[in-house]
Amino acid sequence: MGRYVIRRLIQAIPVLLGATLFIFAIVFALPGDPVEALAGEKRQDPAILAVIRDQYHLNDPLLVQYWHYITGIVLEGDFGKTFAGVPVTQLLAGKLQVTLNLALVALTLEAVIGVLLGLWAALRRGRATDTAILASTLLLISIPTLVTGFVLQLWLGVWLKQAVGTEIFPIAGATQGLKSYLLPGFVLAGTSIAYLTRLTRTSLVETLRSDYIRTATAKGLSRRRVVGRHGLRNALIPMVTYLGADLGALMGGAVITETIFNLPGIGKQLYDGVYLREQPIVVGIVTILVLVYILANLVVDMLYAVLDPRIRYE
Amino acid sequence: MRKTSLDTLPAEGGLGNEPLLAVDNLHVEFATRAGLVRAVNGVSYSLNPGETVAVLGESGSGKSVTAQAIMGILDMPPARIPQGEVRFRGTDLLKLSEEARTQVRGQRIAMIFQDALSALNPVFTVGWQISEMFRVHRGMSKRDGMKKAVELMDKVRIPAAKQRINDYPHQFSGGMRQRIMIAMSIALDPEVLIADEPTTALDVTVQAQIMELLAELQRESNMGMILITHDLGVVADVADKIAVMYGGRIVENASVHDIYKSPAHPYTKGLLESIPRVDLKGQELYAIKGLPPNLLDMPTGCAFHPRCPYRQDNCVTDVPPLHEISGTRNSACHYWREVLDGDQR
Ligand SMILES: Nc1ncnc2c1ncn2[C@@H]1O[C@H](COP(=O)(O)OP(=O)(O)OP(=O)(O)O)[C@@H](O)[C@H]1O
Ligand SMILES: [Mg+2]
Numbered sequence: 001m002g003r004y005v006i007r008r009l010i011q012a013i014p015v016l017l018g019a020t021l022f023i024f025a026i027v028f029a030l031p032g033d034p035v036e037a038l039a040g041e042k043r044q045d046p047a048i049l050a051v052i053r054d055q056y057h058l059n060d061p062l063l064v065q066y067w068h069y070i071t072g073i074v075l076e077g078d079f080g081k082t083f084a085g086v087p088v089t090q091l092l093a094g095k096l097q098v099t100l101n102l103a104l105v106a107l108t109l110e111a112v113i114g115v116l117l118g119l120w121a122a123l124r125r126g127r128a129t130d131t132a133i134l135a136s137t138l139l140l141i142s143i144p145t146l147v148t149g150f151v152l153q154l155w156l157g158v159w160l161k162q163a164v165g166t167e168i169f170p171i172a173g174a175t176q177g178l179k180s181y182l183l184p185g186f187v188l189a190g191t192s193i194a195y196l197t198r199l200t201r202t203s204l205v206e207t208l209r210s211d212y213i214r215t216a217t218a219k220g221l222s223r224r225r226v227v228g229r230h231g232l233r234n235a236l237i238p239m240v241t242y243l244g245a246d247l248g249a250l251m252g253g254a255v256i257t258e259t260i261f262n263l264p265g266i267g268k269q270l271y272d273g274v275y276l277r278e279q280p281i282v283v284g285i286v287t288i289l290v291l292v293y294i295l296a297n298l299v300v301d302m303l304y305a306v307l308d309p310r311i312r313y314e
Numbered sequence: 315m316r317k318t319s320l321d322t323l324p325a326e327g328g329l330g331n332e333p334l335l336a337v338d339n340l341h342v343e344f345a346t347r348a349g350l351v352r353a354v355n356g357v358s359y360s361l362n363p364g365e366t367v368a369v370l371g372e373s374g375s376g377k378s379v380t381a382q383a384i385m386g387i388l389d390m391p392p393a394r395i396p397q398g399e400v401r402f403r404g405t406d407l408l409k410l411s412e413e414a415r416t417q418v419r420g421q422r423i424a425m426i427f428q429d430a431l432s433a434l435n436p437v438f439t440v441g442w443q444i445s446e447m448f449r450v451h452r453g454m455s456k457r458d459g460m461k462k463a464v465e466l467m468d469k470v471r472i473p474a475a476k477q478r479i480n481d482y483p484h485q486f487s488g489g490m491r492q493r494i495m496i497a498m499s500i501a502l503d504p505e506v507l508i509a510d511e512p513t514t515a516l517d518v519t520v521q522a523q524i525m526e527l528l529a530e531l532q533r534e535s536n537m538g539m540i541l542i543t544h545d546l547g548v549v550a551d552v553a554d555k556i557a558v559m560y561g562g563r564i565v566e567n568a569s570v571h572d573i574y575k576s577p578a579h580p581y582t583k584g585l586l587e588s589i590p591r592v593d594l595k596g597q598e599l600y601a602i603k604g605l606p607p608n609l610l611d612m613p614t615g616c617a618f619h620p621r622c623p624y625r626q627d628n629c630v631t632d633v634p635p636l637h638e639i640s641g642t643r644n645s646a647c648h649y650w651r652e653v654l655d656g657d658q659r
Contacts, residue, residue, distance in 0.1 A: 211432040217387045219498070220420030221450060223412075233437055309482045310436060 001305075004313040005298065012294045016287065017070070023286045024066050027279045034058070034083070034277035052083070069283065079287075080280030088284045092266060096288065098174050099265035102258070103250040105178070105185030110192045110250075111243055117193075118200020123227065125205055133201075137194035145253070149187045149260040156183055172262040184261040188254060192246050199242055203235040210234070237307050244300030248293035332404045333360040334538045335384070335423070335506050340398030342379050342562075345391060351609045353379045355562040356398070358636075359555075361506065361538040366529075368549040368570075369542045370585065371559035374606050377542045380559075381508045384540075385425050386415045402506070421451055424504035428511040430491035434483040440467075440494045441479035447501040466497040470527060489520035493527065500531055507532070508540045513548070521545075525552055546589050550574060555642075558582045561607040561617035564636065568643040578645035578654045580622045616648070624649045 035049050035058065052058075057065050072078040079088035121133040140148075157171030169183040170176050207213065208231050216230040217223075254267035262268075266285050273281035305311045342354035354376040361367050369377045382388045384400050386407065400407045402423065407415060427433040435443060444466055445459030454462070460479060467475035470493040483491055492512060499507060509528060513521035529552050532539050541553060549556060549570065556573050558566040558581065566579040577583040584602035604621035607613055613620055619629040629648060636644045639654070647653060 211427060211429065212435040214387055215427065215433045215495075216435070218385055218419055218425045219447060219450075220416050220418070221446075222416060225450070230435055230438075234435070308437060309439075310484050 001302075001313055005302075008298050008301070012298075015294060016290055019290045020070070020283055020287050021066055023283050024069070024279065025062060027274075027277060027282050028062050028065070030274075030277055034279075056083070065279075069280070073287075079284040082278055082281060083276070088280045091281070092269065092284060092288070095264055095266045095269050098263055099251055099254050099258070099267055101174070102181055102185055102188060102254055102263060102265060103247060105181040106189035106192070106250050107243065107247055109185055110189040110196055110246065113189075114193045114196030115200050115239065117197040119204060119232075121197065121201040122204035122208070125201075130201075133197065137197050140194040141191050143190075145187060145190060145256050146260070148190050149184075149257060152183060152187055153260060174263050174265075180263075184257050184263060187260070188250055188257040192250065196239065196242060196246075200235065200239055203238050204231060207231050207235040233307075237304065240303050240307060241300050244296050244303065245293075247296045248289065251292055252289050332401070333362050334365075334403065335540075336360040336399070336401040337380065337384065338399040338401065340380060340383060340400065341396050342376070342383050342388065343394050343396060345394065349610050352612070353562050353609060354383065357557075357559065357562070357564050359557040359564065359567060361540060363505065363538055364532070364536040365555065366532065366539045366541055366553045367555045367557060368553035369540060369557050369559060370544070370546070370549065370582075372544075372606055374609070375559040376562040377559055378510055379562075381425065381510050381540065381542060384508060385419060385423060387419070387425075420447065420499075420504070421502045422504055423506040423508065424499040424502075425508040425510065426492070426495045426499045426512050429515045430488070430495040431483060431515075433495060434491060436483060439480045439482055440486070443483075444494065444498045444501060447498060451502055462501070463497075466501055467494070469500075470494070470497045470531075472497075488516050489524065492516060492520075492524055496524075496527065496531070500535070500537075503535055504537060506538045506540070508542070510542045511544065512541075514544065521548070528552070546585060558585070561612060562609065563617065563646060564644070565618065565646045566644065567636070568639075568645075572640075572643055576654055578639055578643065578650045579647045580624045580649075580653055581618050583653060584621075616646070624652060 035052050057068050060068070069080060072080060077089070079092075081087055082091060117133050117137075121130045124130045153171050156169045160169065161167045170180045171183070174180050204227075208227065212234075213226060213231055216226045221230075251266075254263075254265055255271055256267075257263070258265045258267035259271055266288065269281060270285045272278075273285065301313075305313055336358075337360070338358050340354055340357045341352070344351040344353060357376065357380050359367055359369070369380070371377055379388070379393075383393075383395060384407070388395075395408060398408070402418065407418060410418070434440070441460050441463045444463035445454075445456070448454040448459040448462050449456065464475050464479055467479065472478065472490055472493050478486075483494070486494065492515075496512075507528075512528065513524050516524065525548055528539065528541075531537075541549070543549060553570050555567070555569055557564050558573075558579065560581050566573070566577065566582045568578065572578075573582060574586070577586055581602070588602065602621055607617045607620075613630075615631045616622070616629045616634050619625050622629065624647070626649065632648070634646045634648045636646045637650055638644055639650060645653075
């Protein structure tokens with residue numbers, strides 16, 4: 001198992017390099033001059049702009065810039081500086097926490113709601129409850145996050161507050177602890193909840209058809225034990241895979257949600273970074289996201305071996 | 315002796331002439347998209363303690379569905395039992411509440427299945443799965459349950475049982491897996507064991523060992539056994555009675571001795587003639603002509619008539635009743651006398 005983990009981590013290196021180079025090239029190819037954009041409307045002395053360009057290696061060819069960037073990370077843990085002179089690591093540290101909080105709240109909501117709804121639908125297969133749950137998941141999948149975000153912000157944030165007189169769901173900022181993450185977390189998790197519900201339902205329905213479920217029933221076990229122990233334990237395998245892979249997707253998908261709810265996370269920072277063409281910020285964030293994806297997948301594969309004894313890594 | 319929480323069922327038999335288990339005029343149908351599938355159409359057979367009834371018949375004749383109806387493990391819907399009784403020690407199981415039935419399942423009537431690999435849960439150890447019987451039904455601790463599991467694995471002769479208790483089903487060979495299945499089924503000393511083609515998935519030498527084991531366990535505990543099988547060779551060795559099914563009906567019911575001596579139904583006769591025999595080596599093997607009936611569109615009259623060498627006009631129109639040939643023998647053929655006398659086509 002240990003050797004397997006090491007091998008997987010080594011395999012992650014080319015993935016990371018490829019992903020960062022790719023994003024580096026894309027940012028490089030964006031039209032316009034970042035230094036001019038930074039200066040805004042004011043006309044700046046071209047000499048000053050040239051100094052800034054030189055300082056940030058902006059005149060070098062792409063691969064040379066990339067080389068500077070990577071060696072900086074590897075040798076000094078230096079992800080570069082923003083144009084304002086703040087180290088990227090320092091800028092992102094606090095923001096990463098916000099996004100991680102948001103993603104974890106979303107993941108928890110997803111797991112709890114998705115599994116419960118899926119379980120409920122599976123046990124009522126073919127009946128009205130099942131149909132209603134399936135229909136609402138389809139609805140949830142087809143509405144863009146942008147819409148659910150603004151609508152829920154208005155209904156649960158603004159109108160509910162007016163109706164009951166106190167604020168139940170804060171609509172902006174991350175200043176009220178867990179409370180400030182509930183509404184954005186739900187919005188972020190929206191489509192994932194729908195997918196997990198459907199996956200749980202399918203997986204459990206499929207599992208409940210297997211021979212070993214019939215055996216469990218023939219052993220004289222209660223329906224509760226048959227479904228809860230023998231069924232769910234097997235149905236869990238695809239569900240855990242999906243949840244693990246989704247952590248990365250949730251963090252990457254936080255851009256819209258963080259912008260709507262004005263949460264100071266890396267998603268919002270990514271948006272600003274692209275807008276200002278701050279290469280070190282954009283590439284730094286993407287590197288973090290790729291890392292999260294890789295680690296989450298590794299954890300999922302480990303969990304796989306725990307959940308399914310037929311799978312062994314050596 | 316027997317510990318049971320079920321008050322409605324007598325603990326011991328001996329209710330006059332009532333057998334241990336009696337299936338009486340059982341009907342099972344499935345609502346499917348293509349229409350109503352009448353899988354079982356009035357099946358009756360009975361079982362006494364220590365007795366083995368072999369249920370024979372080609373694929374799709376309703377053997378497994380009947381067994382599942384006895385166990386109460388059919389999915390309803392789509393299955394439905396419009397009429398019939400399954401009497402266990404005189405009590406109709408079909409009329410019991412689901413809760414009461416759960417008490418019968420596994421504890422008093424147990425079942426083993428054809429493919430032990432898929433019938434055992436892949437994610438739990440075999441020890442866990444066997445000991446679950448003791449933990450759930452006898453309230454034993456994990457440790458005591460495991461001890462019992464080792465004893466049972468020894469009993470069904472799994473080598474090094476103690477070391478293998480924490481292995482998973484996929485780590486065993488096919489024969490060993492079926493032994494584990496058997497150990498689990500006999501854990502609580504059931505009075506009836508239903509074995510649905512327990513050896514079909516195994517190779518021939520292992521088949522014989524498993525049948526021997528089942529026969530031995532049965533002798534020790536005097537349980538009644540319903541053995542569903544395709545293998546007529548096995549039947550002659552272990553069964554006392556035979557019930558032959560065709561198209562969801564019993565076509566012949568008799569002792570092993572009577573059937574092997576002279577079958578009283580053309581279908582049974584066809585089955586017996588299709589066994590390879592050493593003395594007829596080199597000759598072409600006999601096979602019953604034609605296809606099994608379509609359950610959605612059963613032939614009129616006797617379901618076997620399109621394939622029957624004894625067919626007369628009334629076979630196409632009249633459903634044959636189960637004629638009583640002797641006290642212990644029935645045949646659902648209008649011309650059972652001719653078949654019995656061996657008038658050949
Ligand atoms: N869930 C179901 N829905 C519809 N039809 C079913 C269902 N289960 C069984 N049947 C039908 O019932 C008939 C009898 O099936 P059964 O499994 O009892 O056959 P069998 O005699 O055990 O055959 P085999 O020797 O192949 O095991 C089959 O034709 C099958 O198609
Ligand atoms: Mg069958």
